[in-house]
Each structure stands twice: as structure tokens, then as C-alpha cells.
Amino acid sequence: MTRAIGKDIPHDSAATHVTGESVFLDDLPPLAGELLAGIVPSPVAHGRIRRLDLSAARNIPGVHAVLTAADIPGHNAFGPAVKDELLIVEDEAVFLGQPLAIIAAETPAALEQARRAVIVEMEELPKLLTIDEAIAAASFLGSHRKLERGDVATAFASAPHTLSGELHIGGQEHFYLESQVAIAIPGEQGQMTVHSSTQHPSEVQMMVAEALGVPFNHVVCICKRMGGAFGGKETQAAHPAMIAAILAARTRRPVRFVNTKDDDMRFTGKRHPFKAVYKAAYTDDGRITALDAQLYSNGGCSTDLSFAVLERAMLHSDNAYYLPAVRITGRVCKTNLPSNTAFRGFGGPQGVAMIETIIEEIAATLNIDALDIRQRNVYSDPIENGLAASAASSSARNITPYGQLVRNNTLPELFNTLRADCAYDARRAEITRFNAASPTHLRGMALSAVKFGISFTRRTMNQANALVNIYQDGSVIVSTGATEMGQGVYTRIRQIVADELGIAYAAVVVAPTSTDKNNNTSPTAASSGTDLNGAAAADACLRLRARLTAVAAGMLARPADGLPAEPDRIRFEDGQVFDTRAPDHVIPFARVCCQAYEQRINLGERGFYITPGVDFNRETGRGSPFLYFTNGVACSEVLIDRFTGELAVTRVDLLMDLGKSINPGIDRGQIIGGFIQGMGWVTAEQLVYGPAGQLLSNSPTTYKIPNISDVPPIFNVTLLPNPNNEVSLYRSKAVGEPPLLLGLSVWLAVKDALSVAGAATGLSLPATGEQILLALAAAAQMRTPQPVST
């Protein structure tokens, strides 16, 4: 039988992506009477409206509406968890760019004229921009979070070695090429159709309904595809959708909101910057015995997803390493920035950055290779680890600080395999020789790991539904809550439906995601799009096939020849249906569907899936939040010019355990792309703000994402065969986020290189060329004898 699962089937949209026929939202031609939407952004990061005169703006020809918070028919306050953000400023603006008013006009020119005709006077209020400023002012969102295991105090008191430090971790702009966009089309009786470039159509539907003051069933949100999202369109696609919908409801015309790239960068949330304050205790051979850490994130002006992000950072502060005693507290700082939000990795990268930094520092102090330290600390069975296994501790080095058993643990194997395959030890020796000899350059290398927990940490969200409709010609449409942002979830779902029904991949179409077909869906996020929605689609197929089996059994039965109808013998393969007792007698799948229709058999089915077993108690910080872990390792080598700070990544080797991949080609793309995005975060992408709180790095001119020339010349990607991930769909593993965390190996390699020059301490993230040069210069100055004043 030809199966689609496991094959390198090209992306669902391959043919139209390469010919320019793929329709992105702003490619839709304007509808009759369509208006363009825009905002009047707050010019200050924190301030009170003294005067807002809209009369001149309203009189500009071609301007149809200039609305304020008072004009919103429903709720102005919104948010995915806590409704603590105002779409339009009522009195006090809390970030630069928060809308003071929204405008609908016939042309961009009229829109711009109206924007300029608005008279705004604001009283500036004291603003907070950074984590340190917020901590000093005790400006926090919500309460603190805690994760604790073991006796941290005793572990520190009895430790032969301790270290402490601070790590400053920068944010990251999503820089999806397609900026935020939405089109709202008013319908009959208060209904609204919203086309949105969103990872979360259900949330857009609910937010729009609440803004309009209508029931949820009055709003349909549709998303065909996104031009990239990376988390930035999980909650924050709601803003443009709400703005377009409010204006559409008022004007009774279709309204389109398209952000310019600059505005998108200036006014939307980003990856959370973090500050980690840590203390670690460890043994003579580098085993960590205790971690005591405080994590502070910069949440921006409102809650958004900040607590889920913080929680994932805390839950990934162990990364691949067993930590016997742990105390981690977390706080979200409230500042006057656009609310920071989901970004691929979702806090995980920040937690991992801290523990990997600690390992590098232990290695430097003990003068032991950091990879040896990692392998000594990695989650492992006691036997593998060479320890005597008492009953109580038999699995102790396999349990996370929150109490989850690390099952099907491939981490030790990943480390061992890559260490050998990338010739780590020989290259380490060569790098040491090079660094001793070179007066101009430094080389560094790091081999780090990722263990990424798969599932939403909020239990409720681990559910999905799917609708599968079969037509009389045997062709099939499937729709789920999964949204396509390039990651190939539509392709994988097509593969799954094709195989479950035993038909050709080409016989299946994935319909655009929309809330009238699939309700109460979770965002396509947390790497779980295929795991959840694919399983729901498979569930629907299972029941459809059972019904078709009964029909086919009747069609294939030949009682006269001693072959009574026997459903257990019916097979669906390659678009054909047959009875295993007479396999030469095949009938097309389409004929069975046609016959089922004649017999009045239901040819549509709704599938449903919930992730089994996951549970996590936020209050106690304990539980098993994840269905499984996606694991991987990466070895990165860098070359630094000591006189310019210029950084080149010269070689990367990646090894990942993705279970049994549903589509290895697409998975490899995710690995490569995720790694490159992580590499950008740790080396080049620096968010720079001016004194007024304005983002200065607000375009690709000033904000540098990885370019094709930044891709390492040697870049090897390998999958570790692992057929044993029994808990997930077809034993596959989620891939979207984990490879991004392996980008940290580049930063760790920089730290390794700088340690040769005594310049690694206190290195912040990202390590831009400028940061590297400053670190080298500071270290050189420290080494120069200073005149002593007496």
C-alpha cells in the first residue's frame, strides 16, 4: 500500500507559492465600497489625554469614520487570559503607539491626511521601559510564580562549589514578512465575517464579538494562510481584526487594516526580554546539586500571554539536566512597551539560556570541557549513569523539578552520537591550538541540547476538533482549527486523512481554517498543530471508514461463492476497497461513497481529540504538563575577529529526535529555519529603544535578522531514528519550536571563544558584534596594568 505518512511530500501550497498564485490576505482585490483602516498612535509611552480634537480629521474628504473608545459598541478591554489591555485609549495611554482613535477612509492619502489632522495634546507621565526600572518601581503584573523541589538551602550549605550571576536576555521581533492584516465584512443582522492573518481564529472571533457586543455566533473568522507568524499572530492578530470590525460595523462597509512593516515593528509585542538572577551549587566533577534562580520578564503594558511564557521559562530552566534541588521564582514586570507576547519557544529559550550559561561557567571554573559537564548532568537512568540504584532513587535522575518522569529519554544517546559524529574532541583540540597561536582571531565551540515539553501548559487548550466531509466522487475535504503559517500543518493533515481513508494524497483538500466549521479551537501554537488537529482528523476518519466498511462489505460480499459480508476483511488502500479473501476483486473508493450516499449513510464526521494525561498545578508547581519531550543537540563553531568583533558561524551540526517523522522534508525545513531564527536571536537581533520609549530598530534597515550569507557554510542536519514515542500521533514528534532553542549553541560558542580572552563573564544575549567587541575591549583593559594612585 502506498502511504503518504513518512514521505517527503512537498508543501500543500508548493505549486502556488512558486508561481505567485498563493493568495495572502492583502492580495484579495478590494470589495465594492471597501475602506482602509488606520490608527492615530499615542505619541508617548505613558501619558494622559489632555485634548483629542477629531473634528478636522472627520471633515477630510474620503474619511468615513474617526472613532474613539467611546464609539466601541461592546468591550474595549481585552486579553487572552486577563482583560487588562484597552484596544483604544480611554484616558491614559500605556505604550507608544496605542491607538487614540481609529480611522476608516477611502484611500491611503485620505487616511494619512486624517491622521495628521487629529489634534492631540497629552500630559506625559513617568514611564518604565526596562526590567530593572520596573523592579525598582515594584511594577509587576499579577503575582509571583514558584517552582520548588528538594532542600535548596542545605544543598548550598554543603556544596563544595557555588556560583552566582545575572543574565540579560533580549527580546526578539517576529518579523513575519507579511505584516498584521485583517479584512472585516459586515453581514446581515449584526453579523461580521473577518478574514484575519491569525494563528488563533477562535480568539479573533471572540475578541471581535466582544468588541462589537454581539454573540460569538455572529462572527466568523477565516484564515487561509499566513506569511509567517512565529507566535506574533497568536493573540496580537486580534488588534487589527477588532479595529477593522469596529469600523466596518459603524460604516456598514468592508474595512481592511494592513500594518506597514515599520508600524508592525513599532506597535506590536515581541519575545519577552528576561533577566535571570541565579545561584548554583555543584560538585568537584561539575554535577549541579542545586539551582536557586529568579526570573524576571518584561511583559510590557498588559498580561497577554506573559504568565504562560514565564511558566514555560521556569519549566525549561532544567533543560536537559537533572537538578536535585531547585527553587525558581518568576515575576512579570509591567512596563510601558507594547505587550510582549508569544514567540516560537515561548519562554523556553530564556529558561534554557540560563541553565546553559551556568554550565559554561561551571566548565570555565573547573577547567573541564563544557560538554563533559553537560553529559554528567543530563537526565539519565541510574544504570547509564553508573550510580548505585537504590529503590528510592532508581529513577530519580529522570524526574523533572516539577515531578514529571522523562520517558523515552534519548538525550544521552543524542549527546554521545553527535559528539562522535561531529568529531567534537578532535576539533576541540584543534581550536585550542588555534587560539593559542592566533593573535587576530578567536574560535569557540559549544554542543548544547534541548528538551522541549510538548503540550500547552494550560490543560484546557490541549483539545482539537476536525470536520471531514466525503463527497460522492470519493474526494474529501478536511478542516480543523490548525492554521497554516508555512510550517506545513495542512500538508501533514492531508497525509493523515489520505492514509486513514486509504486514498491518494491528491484526493484530499484542506479547507481554509474558519470558526464556522471548527469551533472553540486552540491556537496553532506550542508546536502542537499537527499533534492535536491531525489526531482529531484521524478520529473523524476512523468513524467514516467504519461506516464505509459496512457498505463495502455488502458490495463485496458473494454469498453464493461462500463469501458472506465480513467487515473485518475489508481494506481501504490506494483509493480501492477490497475483501482480503478475494483481493483481486477491487472497487473504487468513489463507488463505495456513492453507494453509501444511496443508502443514506452520513458521509461527514466530526473528530475530536484531547491530549491524554497532561496536568499541571500552577499553585504547587507540580504535575506532568507535557505529553512528551522533543529532544535534540547542536554543535556550533564560531570565529571571532578580535579587532572588529565580527562573528562568523563556521559550522553547525544538528541532531534531533523527531520520533517517526510524518514528513521528513518539511521537518528538516522546520529544524533549519528554527535554528536560524534562534541564531538570529542570540547573535544579531537587537531591539533598541530611544529615551521616549520609541523603538529605534524599527525596520529591516536597523534590525538585522539572519541573511542567507549568515547561514554557516557547513550545516549538517540529521534525524535520530526513534520509533518509540508511543504516546503521540503515528509516533511522530512536534518540531516547530525545539530547534530554535538549539540556536543557543551559537551564543554558547561565542561565550566559549571569549573565555579564552577572559571576556566571557557577564556576556548578555544577543552577542552582537558590538557586544563582543566591548567585552573584548573591557577584558583587554582589565589586563593592562593601571596606574595606582596613592
Place this chain on the structure above:
Amino acid sequence: MSNEETVSGGLSRRAFLSSAGAAGVVSAIEGRIVMAQENGVKTASAVRTPEAGGGAGIVAVTLRVNGKEQKVRIDPRASLLDCLRESVGLTGTKKGCDHGQCGACTVHVNGRRVLSCLSLAMMHEGDEVTTIEGIGQPGNLHAVQAAFVAHDAYQCGYCTSGQIMSGVALLKEPCGPADADVKELMSGNICRCGAYPNIVAAIQQVRKGA
């Protein structure tokens, strides 16, 4: 690579528009650029029903796009990108940054690649413009398009048109044989999904097969 188009005595379009401030916009009579008075219009992306923009006037331009003559009446400030997308109706060319930094809007003008967001449409009277739609269609793919499919050289697809337009142009440009040479010539097109190694592989496959 085309950079900022030059108008009016060597001043770049961007510098010109910003220095013109609230008082000036570009207008044109028979392809000649003159100043016109208008109140406070900054951007050149004002094509959607430009009549309502007020004061800027409309110019008639004839372009040859993908071998077909296209007579359009456009706002003289319109970029080639907006003209193609909104007046000609070819949306395969994408708007990424609208600053000439991302490459998503790459098209060919008289066989050379140009960033259509940085080029005024009316300066292309009589020029031969090729967009992604003119490169190949489903069932009739150009070798570069087919290689992009074979190598998964995209994810979300938003930058893909521009990547392919650069890749096709690169085939006729002086480019060394190494991957590094291809990277250098493709460095004007960014891909946030990070499909870069696949893009290099796709282009190299075509070059080695040709």
C-alpha cells in the same frame, strides 16, 4: 542590484519625499517630473482610487508586463510595486518592508532585477516588466520554480516570489560556482522562515543542470 531610484537631480525618492514634507509631492507631465502642491501626503503608496487623494493628478503610463501591454492611469507617486498589485492586478509580487530591504517585491525590468517598491511606476514607460506570473505557471514551471518545489525552498511562501525572481536573474549574472557566490547574489532577499540552505540548493541544482 537596483537600489533607490533617483529622481529630480540625483535626490533619492525617499530623501525627496521626506524633504518635500507637507508641501510637495511628485507629479509628472509626459514623464517629466515637476513639483506639485498638495497638503501633507508622505507615502507613494496611494494608488487605491487615487482620484480621492486630491491634487496629485493622474498620469497615464504604458508598461509591458509579462509581454502584455498594460495601459494604466496612476497616481504619479505610485511605486511600481503598488502599480503592479493594484492597477495591473498581479498580486504575486509581495510587499514586505516597502523599504527596499527585504527583496519580497523583486521583479525584472528589461531583464534586470529591480526592487519594485523603490521604483516609481511612471518611470517605466515602455519598459519590459516581468513578474513572478510571467516566469512560469502551474504545469509550466520555470526550472528555478521546479527546483524550489523539489528542495522545499520556502515555508510560508511570502518571500518566495522575490526569491525566485532573484534566482532567475542570477542565472544570467556573473556569479561564481560556489554556494558562497550564490549566497552573495541572493543576499538582497530575506526569508524569515530560514529556508536559505534549501534556496541555495535549488538554485545550484538549476545552475549545475544548465
